Amino acid sequence: MTHTLHSLNLGSEQDVVSARQRARSVAEVLGFDHHDQIRLATATSEIARNAFRYARGGTVSFEVDPETGVLKVVVTDKGGGIPHLKQVMAGSYKSSTGMGMGIVGTKRLMDEFSIESGPSGTCVRFGKLLPTQSRPVDAATLQRVATLMARRHPATPLDELQVQNRELMKTLDELQERKEELGRINAELQDTNRGVVALYAELDERADYLRRASELKSSFLSNMSHEFRTPLNSMLALTRMLLDRMDGELTSEQEQQLRFIQQSAKELSEMVNDLLDLAKVEAGRLDVKPKTFEVAELFGALRGMLKPLLADNSINLVFEPADSLPPLFTDEQKVSQVLRNFMSNAIKFTPRGEVRVAASRRGELIEFSVTDTGIGISESDQRIIFEEFAQVENSMQRRVKGTGLGLPLSRKLAELLGGIVEVESTIGVGSCFRLIIPSTFPGAVPAVDLPMPELDPKRKLILIVEDNPETAFVYSRYLANAGFQTYSIPALEDARKILSKVTPAAVILDVLLRSETSWDFLRELKSDVHSLPVLVMSVVADERRVYGLGADAFLTKPFVPEQMIGEIIRLTSVSGRTRILMIDDNEVSRYLLRENIAEGQYEIFEARSGREGLRLADEIKPSLIFLDYYMPDLNGIEVLRDLRNSPDLARTPVIVHSTKTFDELELQFFRDHSVSIFSKQALTHPDSAARLRELMDTLAAHAGIENNANA
Known part of the structure; x- marks a missing residue:
């Protein structure tokens, strides 16, 4: 109301x-x-x-x-x-x-x-x-x-005006007080802001210091791990030679000492491998390579790998059936590595009884479990076993040595796969370690099928098996400019799928593809089934092994493009192919010339100086020579005189390819020596490739060269 x-x-x-x-x-x-x-x-x-x-x-x-x-x-x-x-x-x-x-x-x-x-x-x-x-x-x-x-x-209006004046004065006083208060607050805020800025700067400096320290640690671990591997492998090989009595019999004491050395070297090798994997995980350089696999097949492989660890019959290794589980799409090698670690630990610390390996489905997750009847782990120790180099102190631990890196690495690998690691244990009863991961690696989708390359029947296909996309791209560009078509594959499994559908003219192969090696794949390529020409390009300078497995050519990285193109041309060449020699000290000029004549029809050789050109011409006996005029050692006329004085090269067609504007005397000299001229400026014309091809065909016809480029 x-x-x-x-x-x-x-x-x-x-x-x-x-x-x-x-x-x-x-x-x-x-x-x-x-x-x-x-x-x-x-x-x-x-x-x-x-x-x-x-x-x-x-x-x-x-x-x-x-x-x-x-x-x-x-x-x-x-x-x-x-x-x-x-x-x-x-x-x-x-x-x-x-x-x-x-x-x-x-x-x-x-x-x-x-x-x-x-x-x-x-x-x-x-x-x-x-x-x-x-x-x-x-x-x-x-x-x-x-x-x-x-x-x-x-x-009266005057009275009201006086009241308003008093109200205004009071309001102004209050505004002044508020202004002063705001001034004090602003000053305090400025001081606080300066303190916060200083704090953030210090935090950034600390974070940068920690980041650099972490990078240095990872780099140190990675480099030292690689450095340790060589002497360790040598130690293991030498002890194996001695234990096999290759240099005579050993006393029982000597054999025992060698076995101690061998065992220590194996343990140190395991630690080095774990350190390297840890360093890769922390540095973000350990990649996940998901693929489809069956859990039953994984268990079968693990059963064979772990069998040697069962020294006596007091431990029973049991794998529960996993045929009902769906196929997984994740990194099989990393899953196997985690389970191997769980199983080897269970076998080490289980004096008698059994070790049981199982897998079950939890919705979209798969749970792997390794359960033993061993000595167990106390609740307090369960918090430290996943710390690097941590060891549980007990009598059996002193008898069975470990690196203290297996479980920390297993946890990091599980996180890398999008999962977790859990443990349940009771002293004197046993332990159960679980690996829980998504059945499909997060962010990945199983590949249904690889798209087939669109093949050009006039260009030869080169299959590039290289996991570095930048490197594969560079290979492809150079080979495309040389007249080839390429198809790049980062993984061996995909390469096998492609080879089941098409047969390339040659294969460029890197023997180190992330965490897998391609030695066996190289052996397959050189089997009776494929028998494909293979050019191995790798940072691994193991030339003896490369050629021992049947490679046709080998180049180390970083590579020289001309060498790679030359090897591919040699491996894919047919008899009677026209050989072209370019004698030019300018790499760009050679590149532009290659681009205009490339159709995979010619075997192209390149020389960077006049003397190198004369030597190479005498060695390969080219059918056509492109000759630059200005070169640092011998100029074009000097090279031409030497060519015409050689009985084997006197009638070889020569095209002077230069930016020089020749006078009448020089032109007459070239006419006297049956030399054609194709200026470098002509390559800027839209029809340069057609004009160059027409000139080459004319010279080939006059010289009686059979151009079988379209064969």
Whole structure:
């Protein structure tokens, strides 16, 4: 229910002043603070002045609604209404007298606002929520307001101006205090910001230091692991030779000592391998190579690998059937590595009983478990076994040595596969280690089939088996410019699929593909089934082994493009192919010339100087020679004289390929020696390849060369 506190008519300017004064008084009685009193008084004054100025009068009523808790002011008039009301409310209209600004300002100051305007008059309602600490609006409160309004004498404009001045001075004082307080807060914030910036800088410095330290540690572990492998492998090989009595018999004491050395070398080799894998994981260089495999087949392979560890019949190794499980698509080698570690630990620390290996399905997850009846691990020790180099102290641990790296590595490999490692163990009862991983490696989808390359029957296919995409791309570009088509494959499994469908002219093979080697694949390629020409390109400088397994050519990385192209041309060449020799010290010029004549039709050789060109020409007896004029040792005319003085090369067609503009004497010299000219500038023309081919065909016909390029 709404209660009317006070009302007055607007008949003069004095009444507008009274409306402002009474709005402030009502607000004061109802408990509004100083600022809200001024807001209510100002809003009432603005709307009342509009009613008096434009409608020549009106009424102001003060009402309170105890239920909604709002003090309302209602100003009505009987004028002609407010034109352009929508524009006024939107704040986009302003008359010459400023009409509309008071309305918009009132709406902004108040909690509630509404306006109705038409030809018969205007009614403006606005209000403000009562203070939360004000007393309930009851009959006593209403009586107090009525008594106060009755005692108030109408204020003159001068009186009201003085009140407004005092309010303004008070407001200015409060603003000054707030400004000073804001200044102090800003100063404190600046000090805090400087401290935070300094802290962040220190944290960044620490983080950078830790990152560099981690990188150095990983680099050190990786480099040292590689360095350790060579002497360790030598130690193992030498002890095997001695134990096999290759240099004579051994005493029982000598044999025992050698076995100690051999066992120590094996343990150190295991530690080195684990360190290298840890370093790769921490450095983010250990890649996951997912493929599809059956759990049953994995268990079969593990059974064969772990059988030698069963030294006696006191331990029974049991693999539970896994035929009902679906195929997995993840890194089989890493899953096998984790399970081998679990199983070898279980066998080591189980004096008698059994080690049981099982796998089960958990929705989209696969859980592998290795359960033993061994000595068990205490709850306190379970927290440290996954720390690097941690060892559980007990009598059996002292008898069975370990590296302390297997379980930490297993946990990191599990995380790499998107899974976790868990352990449950009871002293004297046994332990159960679990590997829980997604059945499909996260972010990977099993490959359904490899797309077949679109083969051009006029160009020979070179299969590139290389896991580094940048390197494979460089190979492909050079070979494409030499007239070949290429197909790059990063994994051996995919390479085998491609070879089952197409037969390339040759294969470029890297023998180290991430974590797998391709020695067996090289042996397959050179078997009776494929018998494909193979060019091995690798950082591994094991030339004897490469050729021992049947490779046709071998180049070390980093490679020389001309050597690679030359070897591929040699491996894929047919008898009678036209040989072209380029004698030019400028690599770019040789590249552009190759690009214009390349169709896989010619066997191209390159020389970087005049002397090298003469030597190579005498060795290969080319059918055509491209000769540059300006070279650092011998110029084109000197090389040409030597060629024409050679009985085997005197009639070989020569094309001078140069940027030089020759004079009449030089041109006559070339005509006398049956030399053609094809300027390097001509290669910039759109039809350069066709013009060059036409010149080469003409020379071949005159020289009686059988051009079997299309054979």
